[in-house]
Amino acid sequence: MQQPRVHPRTLGYLGRALSLEYSAVQQYMTQANLADVWGLREAADRFRHETVEEMRHAERIVKRMLGVGVVPNSSQLRPVTLAGNLVGLLRQNAVLEAEIVALYDEATRFCQSIDDGESAEFFQGLLNDEIAHAEEVDAWLKSLSGFETKGWNDRAYF
Template structure:
């Protein structure tokens, strides 16, 4: 079934990407449910949206594997990342996203090295999306690290 000339390393990157993206879907879905139990509806919605975004990546990876004539197979899901508060969850998510960034950077570089333009474009697009996602997590962490201050008092009128 595999198309002739498909590089084994590219297939390896696709398999690892599928496993990591499926793990991300599991993590974000679990975190959304956990955060909802804490009564944090806004963050729960945001984490559900993250799960849906990662699922779109899964679908693209599966489509790419099928186009290369390979049956999709994720090797192993990682346990969902959970923690005791929202900041620890987002910090763990950032670390995970940076792992995906590294994987896609390596895959795009390898694709370029072996002159596989379509694979390079595919991995580069995922890389850019994950970089944007990681930056959004950094911004979210910054908002969570700021202590909540009471509203400023208005000066007394004399």
């Protein structure tokens, strides 16, 4: 079976996407465990759910890469970003989600511009998921507004 030809820049987007998704997995997994240490069971469960979602994205990217005939390679994991409390963690996650959204938006627009509808559709699906993730993080942050100044969530143990 002949592999479809994919623009080199599209392959670059796939590689960066895989790196960001694995970075998100690492970050959410670490934050889930930190939330457990803090006794924030609900937050830990939410972070674990996000870990699974990001792993699903990574799996989709790996399948896509294999489907176009390239070996999956995540070349650069971002370091985990932590904070001393839940609000700080969520702010870090908002930054990461914004970066992922920007990448998928750029990749979608590029693939559309070169008439690669299959890749554009692939990235658009990931973009839709990540926009929803970003909105969830923002909603969670808004639900906690005002708490950070009351000292209730000062929990750093690192």
